[in-house]
Amino acid sequence: MISKDLIAASSRPLILSLLSKKESYGYEIIKNIQELSDSNIIWKDGMLYPVLKKLCENGLVESEWKTIDGRKRKYYKITALGLEALRTEKSQWKIVNTTLNNIWGCSLCSD
Template identity: 45%
Template sequence: MYNCLMYSNELIKGTLKTIILKLLQDSGRMYGYEITQRVKSLTDDKINLTEGALYPTLHKLQAESLITSEQEIFNGRKRKYYSITETGQANATARAEEFISFTKTMFAIIKPQLTK
């Protein structure tokens, strides 16, 4: 489902919605392949999202009204663009803050001598 050289699938699965929402929050609108390539680029190829991971998550986010989609013709082919909603904006910010807090908490557990 996820092609990841450095991180377990569990970690990626647990953060995929946050990743997608944050990318859309920062970029405005993106299409699926663009999302996969941006993640790959930002992580120096450490996280490679597959279609089997990305599209079900995009559909869930859309069902939750956190993103919307629209199709356009680009070079004679249909391309589906995803955009974040106002509710999605707030959700993306909350998820990012929660993840940062969680990461700090985990760091305190794993390397307590460095967090004092």
């Protein structure tokens, strides 16, 4: 089980990364993260939507209601400012990852 602190810290770059590929709605974001993490990261609505709201308030993400196949959903897409923030996030996470790998003595740790 991954700690809540680590999940909270990684939620912003994870969401921005997904939205940089394509626009998406909340449930789809939750399912994509679960699938990409091999079910090691499982988000609930109560965790995702406050982060999405803050990303929208900060101008990193935009939302729009759409009806597709008779279902009305709020879709989110990354903005130019969000792409810039994602580049910064990637750089910072790469530094953290490299530092941990150096401490642990591995280049691609599998443990």
